[in-house]
Amino acid sequence: MNHYNSWLFFPFHRWYLYFYERILGKLINDPTFALPFWKWDFPEGMEIPEMFIPKYTSGILNPLYDVYRDATHVDKKLVDLDYDKDEKKLSNQEQIKCNLRTVYRDMIRNGADTQSFFGGKYSAGNEPGKNEDMGNFYSAGYDPLFYVHHSNVDRMWKLWKGLGLPGHVEPNEEDDWLNASYVFYDENEELVRVYNKDCVNLGKLKYNYIEDPDRDLPWLKVRPAKRSKRLQVASTEEVQRVEQLKFPVSLDKIVKVRVQRPPINNLKMLLDNEVLLLANIRFGCDKFVKFEVYVNDNLKDSVLATPCGAEYVGAFAQIPHFDKAIRSYGARFGLKEVLEDTNSEREGFVTVTLVPKVGCEDLTIGEITIKFVSRRLA
Template sequence: MAASLLLTRSPNYSSCPVISKKSRASGNGNGNGNGKGSIRPSSWSRAGPCLSGKRQMALTPRPPLVSCNIDANNKPCEQGKENESEKNGGGRRDLIQAASMVGLSFLAVSPSPNGSAWGAPVVPPDLNTCGPATVTTPPGVPSAPATSVSCCLLPPTKPIIDYELPSKPKIHRRRPAHKVDDDYISKYNKAYELMKALPSSDPRSFMRQADIHCAFCNGAYNQLGSTNKLQVHFSWLFLPWHRWYLYFHEQILAKLIGDPKFSLVYWNWDNQANVGGNIMPTMFTQEGSALYDAKRNQNHLPPILNTLALTDLASNALTNKQIIQDNLNIMYQSIVTASTPDLFMGKKYSAGDPEPNIGGTLENAPHTAIHAWTGSDKETYLEDMGNFYSAARDPIFFAHHSNVDRLWAVWNTIGGRRRDHTDPDFLNAEFLFYDENGCMVRVKAKDALDNSKLGVTYIKVNGDQLWLNYEPQPLSTTTTSKQVVPRSMDDIPELGPASQDTSPTKIDKKFVSLVKRPTAVPQELLDKGLEEEDLEEVLVLEYVEVPRNVATHIAVFINLPQADATTPLSCAEYVGSFINIPHLVGEGMDMSSRSVCARFGISDNLQRLGITDLSTISVTVVAKLGGSEEIPISLKGIKIEYE
């Protein structure tokens, strides 16, 4: 993929519909999607590298729980019951509503030690405050105009309801796309034909379904009561939000096709067993099919193997054997060595937080790589799959994310500390979707943690064992535990952790730094009951600055200072990747770049390299795509910490 691969045009939506004054008065209508108020300090920042900024939360009462009358199919939309957590939180809600009744527009309280005021999960936005998402001219493409995209959700015509999962859900058995037969492909195609035939006024229509991803991934909405944008990527919200997105998309297709057990397929791109999983599924490549999208990279059609890393393929052609080995280690490093929830799922993102910047390893590497690999290199911004605003316009998106969802379930089975977050701010995060009846519903992250309760199962494949049990081998024989610092590292500088006064260091193709390992385990971790052997050493790249509107990829190696863009990713020195794809931004956001924190578990790598007794190691950051005048990448600090 050429380094100039870059985010296209606005859909033909002239404006976002608004809810009438009448519906607002009825309790439907402040359009806030969740209706919950939040109590927040008026202005405060969370200290620490890679997460800082202002939190601002206004006082907004939740609308009363009412019932939805008639859905798009003239069927009643029944109001869900308040769950136990909402009952327990009634005092907070009553206080908020009471405050609003006496004319208070804002109430500030001191944050609790965990960074929340009485606990403050992310809640849905005010649906009447949608704005356009904008993209600037990408580097190297001066003829490409800046453009804005409107992907606002259709405001509900009936009150939002709290969704209740059925006690006995219909079982949806998701199958690998390369294993389904012609009859199922025909049925699958018909379901999407029916969805695409729905009018744009129907929230279940294909483009309106695609708008959901665009709206919550590109800064269309502010967080409720805040000027900070709502974003469901780059944090612990990524996996549960997309699981719910798939769930309702599947429910809609099932209703349209008249089969309550209709199931999505999954693109088994992690499967390197040479049985067809790691190519673009042929069921999506037939022109004229409802599953086809012309905006795909035509150089990546079957039988070309998908790569889970971005590279300039024109100058660094890889053999199929090397692609497979690289893919296996990328999977191993992204899932198996990501031994904690923070590493795998991403870090905390609560109400009022600024744009999240600490995504998990599954999101940062293989997930994003497939997006970029599928998007068209002929489109300015890698549409469709290669850009968040347009990704869900390609039906293959839902097969791709079904595999992401499946891999989350696989991670849960590995053991150790690989368990979902338990923080109340995670569990009680709320999202909005349209159900199969066209009713807007409110759901919580915690209700998506068990796929069996959603009625979702995945047909097992043998390919998982190849990367679950992968054994990466060292490339270098010089970095042994007998050496404090290899001779080749004598002249390598030490960047150190970032501080407020640290200036960015440019990554010009590659950057090498010495990094000290921690000398002791923080007592706060031991106080949590963790054994020292259960702790993970985590390599942290702080404040990595990448352009928003260009595909970029950095690969990270330890104790291999000679690593460059040609170094295979199958080696034990490789600890992981961070990949960025173009995405639009909302009004008021930095349109040129974003600052992220990339984190990698390295305990397994240290053991495989035999360097667990070294006090200092080298870290090499390689720009496999980017790191040039046109595509600048920089960082402020590097450190290793226990988790």
């Protein structure tokens, strides 16, 4: 079963953590034990938690220490939530600002409809993809840090839903999602079958995340500043239309292309979410891959916009898999806010710039389109 890159990701990991927590509680004879969460979306939480860092505590080997953890991310360094292997050389305040904008972008801009946040449908009969610690899929669970990281991912699901924005709705009208099930061992070493529909309500699982939005969610207030109209500088270079590209297009260098926006033909489309879709992204899965996506950047290729700017819509990234298979993926990026912030919401075309960062030498993209999609799964 492929629970990654699909709408099974969040519920599977919620159940995974639920049973892991109960097993640990029984091992230490504490039924009240609760997994902590690593609050990397909050400035004071943007370093690896202290208890995971020392190799020894009081002369005893620290069970939360992982010898295979990448040491370059440990020594009081802020996490980079938009990591691409290159040292950005930002001040702490600049890194915090970029991290908060990354969370805002993922939770608000690119999470404005159910599929964009949860992932695509994966139902019975679908063909799954033919397919070091915390940096590779196969070994991530060896690092104790993995579990507190995923606890915060679970919290982000709860926060996304709790924002109550249009499109922030679980696929709870989809029987295939509600009735999807998994089998886990519980704390008594017995196999238990559980269902998505039973993990939607945290009250049933007897835990919750208590937040004060004004105090605990600073990323809600960091929408990028609207670009000055004085900076609406048209490129002197001719930008190809997407119809002129020969697909699949290689991303071994920067790709800049103009994509036509679909016309609005009915009132329903005004309520839908306008998204940039990249389809059939293919590459070898044995390495870290990342490219960035910009919309209507006003500068030439020699002076790129930055990930903290209004033009940045996000990135596509995959950490290495154990095998070397060539796989195909898709990516979606919300356009409503970025078009407003670049003063181009009335334009008929969008200029899309794809910037390869890591491992894109053999990466190709099969299609680039813009569509209006329902905020709920259709």
